[in-house]
Amino acid sequence: MGDSLMETVPEALRLDAKRNWEQLLASCDDSTRAWYEAQAGDALFGPRLIKMLACSQAFFELLRQQPQAFREMAETGALEASDYALTFDEAACSSADELDRNLRRFRNRQWLRIVWRDLNRLADTHGTTGDLSRLAETCLQAALDFHHRELAAELGEPHSRDGVPQQLVVVGMGKLGARELNLSSDIDLIFTYPASGETVGGARQVDNQQFFIKLGQRIIASLDQRTADGFVFRVDMRLRPYGQSGPLVINFDAMEEYYQDQGREWERYAMIKARVVAGDQEAGADLLRDLAPFVYRRYVDFSVIDALREMKGMIRREVKRRQLQDNIKLGGGGIREIEFIAQAFQLVRGGRELGLQERSLTKVLDELLALEQLPLEAVKELKAANLFLRDTEHAIQAWLDRQTQQLPREKKERVALAWVMGFDGDWQRYYAALNSHRERVAEHFEAVIADPEKSDEIELSERPWEDLLHSADDAALLEELRDAGYDEAEEVARLTQAMLEGGTVKRMQSIGRERLYDFLPRLLDACTDAELPGRCYLRILPLVEAVLRRTAYLVLLIENPGALSRLVRLCDASPWISRLLARNPVLLDELLNEDSLYSVPDQEGLYNDLRQQMLRIPEDDQEALMEALRYFKLAHVLRVAASEIVGTLPLMKVSDYLSYIAEVVLGYVLQLAWQDLRARHGDLPGVSSDDVPFIVVAYGKLGGLELGYGSDLDLVFIHDVSSTDVTEGKRAVDGATFFTRLGQRMIHILTANTGLGQLYEVDMRLRPSGDSGLLVTSVKAFADYQENTAWTWEHQALVRARVVAGGTSLARQFEALRASVLGKARDEAALCGEVVEMRERMRTHLASGGSGEKNGQFELKQGLGGIVDIEFMVQYAVLAQAHRYPSLTRYTDNIRILESLQAEGLLDEMQALALIDAYKTFRSFVHRSSLQEEKGLAPAAEVADHRRVVMAQWQQWMTPGDTDKQ
Structure with missing residues (x-):
């Protein structure tokens, strides 16, 4: 190895690096020695190799023992591969001793590969921890398979009392469960099995627990015992139910009973990372699903606050008592504090926010950002600190392959650490960067589960x-x-x-x-x-x-x-x-959150909020999706009401926002139902999910953007496919049947009672032919009904009809059809008579035929000169004049139609403003009545002037035989 390459090594490490290089060559045969000497001259390989020889004594020792194995990995590309496939053939082992020997050699070989990639930054932190976790899983599964086979030959195969074969389930906890194993981690395990029973077919019969305890003991020995070849992984079983005093293995029923009756808060904390890492994966997944309610409460769980506060205090006390400040895991601002921050939020909120039911620290931090539980800057700082600390941990452990997170005190080790971490061996610069990360972590740690303080908002009085x-x-x-x-x-x-x-x-x-x-x-x-x-x-x-x-x-x-x-x-x-x-x-x-409680997002914001919430729920979990929809609706309706009460939402905007909420929900319900029907029956030929030939038409209050807090939804479903079209799935149905079932599915999602009640009451009686008509109508049949059969009151209802969900092409078709129907020329006198007759019948039925005034109170909706009178006048005006003034069909809400009537000269400005003012006033009283759970009444004296305006206008417009009607 040339002098120029040695000069790149920090001076404190140079002598050791040179000695290690010479000893490595001495351990090689001639061919391998020549290969290493050739590689040392490579511009990439040489610097990487000298760094490893200088910064990891453990790497050097293993390399000296297996120089040929490392060469093979280099020549096959394993050192460069980011997706290296780990395989171990336990079936080729003829004895337990051979298994143990081969497992250790396999582990050492893979450890060389992983450390080479980590310290030379050929793998990122997550790549290294994931690789180490896969190595542990591979070794666990190999030991399990071998010893199960050997033990079954002695004692028979374990079966449940129902005769079902039983397999061990190995649950990985801690870093293994989270796929975040470090270079010298022990592995925290829990052994369990599905059901009680006995072995079958062996020389002697034993119960399942005895079988699996023996199996567990053999697995631990194969991995944990130190031999001449070293060890595979240290195994820690202390996290199992009852700890060291409990049996090594218990069955699923005993596991569930333990956590239900005796599980403590710290065990909830530990179980967050639990994952099946070997054995019967399917049965293990069922177990963890059954244990999930122990870990994640169904609601926001502030009951865990005191336990978390105690854990936090214990962490503080331990750091002080054991003087752990130089420990990058346990010390202040260390890895454990970052994990505590994430897991505290998981315990408190994971029951409702399914996205927090994650084992990966990075994913949890990202989810906390998405949920606005942590600010962007905090998440960035915690993620950066975690990577820096985990890389530091690996560099420390790579030095001697010791399970330690203690910062080194010896100069050589410090220089090696600083070199691996990218500071050219400068310990002071590295240490300053480390402390900067730790200080930020410590600040965030202090802010989480803060100690209770006396609030400025509510100070307890001295009353007893x-x-x-x-x-x-x-x-x-x-x-x-x-x-x-x-x-x-x-x-x-x-x-x-x-x-x-x-x-x-x-x-x-x-x-x-x-x-x-x-x-x-x-x-x-x-x-x-x-x-x-x-x-x-x-x-x-x-x-x-x-x-x-x-x-x-x-x-x-x-x-x-x-x-x-x-x-x-x-x-x-x-x-x-x-x-x-x-x-x-x-x-x-x-x-x-006061800011979010007293503010409401616009329609786009509502859609994005719902989309983000639903993305966190598995698509096949229909129950969770339906609950999430209900929570979304209730939460945003609460925000609207709160904003109305404190005055941050203008009164006349309340109905707009309640309508937006319903529209966003309906759009998502249609999407869910559409996906469900496609999964069952397949696609319709030529139909695109981006523009479905199906629309949801809202009538009444939602159609007119006047939804109240307890309003039901008047809906009509329309499709545009041929009844001869047939879906392409195995359970094929014709197009009409497909869309009928789509409508039924939507109604079910909207009206089914779950823990959070119904989404909305749905009224479908305004569809063609009412209750006797088809649930979903073709656009052709709808057009034919409206043009040839519909009553005048149904055309009145159409004035307030608009598409609130579905495909844009069919929506445009409906809008054109609506404008055409409303724009037909009508006999105005006959029309007026029909509208007035319908109004009188309604008043007789709903307001006992009186004026709506009693005991000084006025009935706002049905009373004479009230809301419905304005609505009927507006509907009459549209039906009577739209053939002359097509602009009258543009809007569905009363206020903008009144403004259109003024714009077309059908109302003068004073009349229009007076009617609009009356309508707003009446609606304001109705909203207040809703929040007070009172009937829609107002003091008659306070609305008398508005009523006179409405009655005068009614007299002018709606009196039969009046020739002055415009």
Whole structure:
């Protein structure tokens, strides 16, 4: 090896590098020595080889033992291959000793390859850890297969009591489970098997557990024991149920029972990374699926906060006690703190955010960014620090193949580390970069699961709520409530005591009761800020009762005083919101972020939000997809209501946003149903998924962009395929049947009751021929019905009809058809008579034929001079005048149609503005009534002027025989 190459080695390492090179050559035969000498002169290979000889004594020792094996890997391209295939033939081993010897040599050979690629940066960090993990899995599976075969020859094959053959399942934990093994990692394992039973066909019969314990012991010995050839992997079994005091192997039932009854929070934390790494993969996947509810609660799990806080404190104390600051894994700002940050979010939010149910740290950090749980800068810093620390870990361990993460103290080792890490052997520069990463990690670690602080938003008063709640002194509690300004104090005291003395609270675990008694004083204090504290408290109490078995929600409000403050504000303003939250406590999570709670995205933002949420759910998990849709709808409706209450969303925009939410949901429901039908029946010939010949037409409130909080959806489904077209799948159906089933599937997704209720109530009665008509109509049949059969009231309804989902080509076809039908010339007198007759029948049916005014209150929708009168006038105007003024068919909402009537000179400006103002005012009262869960009423005196405007206009437009009608 030339002097010029040696001069590239830092001076502190030069002598060792030269000695190692000479000893390597001395260990080779003539041919291999000549090969190494030739490679040393290669411009790429030479510098890489000298770096390895200088920076990894373990690499040098293994290379000296297997110089020919390394040469073979170089010549076959294995050292350069990023997708190297690992294979080990355990069947070729004739004895356990031969297996053990061959496994160790195989491991050492692969270790040479992996370390060469890592230290020379031919593989990135993830490539190295993934390669090491595959190596462990390959060795595990080989040992398992060999010893199972040998043991079955002695004892017979294990079978369940039902006669099903049994295989061992090996669950990898920690870094192996996450495919993030390092160069000197031990492997954390759990051994299990599906079912109890006995062996069959052996010289003697044993129960399955005994068989698998023997198998586990043999696997461990083959991997863990140190021989003249070294070891394969150190094996750690302490994470198994009951730890070292428990049996080495238990069956699935015992596993599930253990985690259900005795599993602790740190075991939840550990199980995040659990993965089947060898044995019966299918059965293991079933097991992990069954254990998932132990790891990931179905809701946002703030109950784990205290345990995480204790873990965090333990980490701090351990660093201080053991003086671990020079340990890049366990020390402050180290690898463990990065992992803690990610896994804390996983435990709290992984039950609802399925994308967090990941083992890979990098993927979890990316998901936290997507969920806006961590800012971009934090994710960038944590990912960069993790790569830097993991590369450092590999460089430290490559020196002597020791399981250590301690920064070196010897000069040579420090220089080697700094050289491998890209700092030309300059320890000081490397150490400064390391500390910079660790400082940022430590800052983020401190910010996660922060210690509780006294909130500025809700400061606990000095009132003795806690003592009073624990005592049986009802009179004292009542007196305190009155003194605190509570209205309905007697009812507050009575219902609170009834809850505390009820069976549900009595049966709660002690920790749940503690949370309840911790929360109620905070709630009582918080409600004193409400307009009517007693009324507000009584609105929130059903929510408290709803979560008595899931007190993690109470922890959420205890840990986040701002969320409690917002809960009080919203429930004080609206009983509708309090009922929504009591039915769906999962929505409490929305109260955590004030910015998002009081703002709503536009339609494109809504679509992107839903798309991001649905991308995190497997396409075949229909139940999860339906729940996610419901949560999306409920969460955004809550945001609309909250924004209306605090005034960040103008009142007349409320219906727009509620309509946008419904449109986005309908678009996605159509997409889900379409994918489902294609999977079942195949594609229709010539039909593109980008422009499906199917549309969803919204009528009524959604059609007119006037959706309310509890509105149902008036829908019509239309398709444009020939009934002779047949799908191309194995279960072929004709086109009409395909689209009928598509409509049925959509209705099912929309109306099925899940844990979060229905998406929407759906009314299909406006389709041609109503309930007796086809669920999905062809566009030709729809056109024929509208032009030849439809009643006048159906043409009135068409005024408010618009396409809200489906293919663009058919949507344009529908729009042209709608304009044509609405633009037909009509006998205006006959039309007016029919519209007035329909209005009178409706008023008689829905408003008892009166004016809609009673006890000083006016019925806003059906009352004389109310909302429906405006709607009927607008619909009449369109049907009467659209043949002269086609612009009247452009819009479906009343306000823009009124503006169009003004633009065409059919209404003067004063008339148009007066009607628009009346309509907005009535709608404002309706929205307020919805949030207050009241009937759509308004004080008659407050709307009298608007009613007079509407009635005067009705008189002018809709009085039969009036020749002044425009």
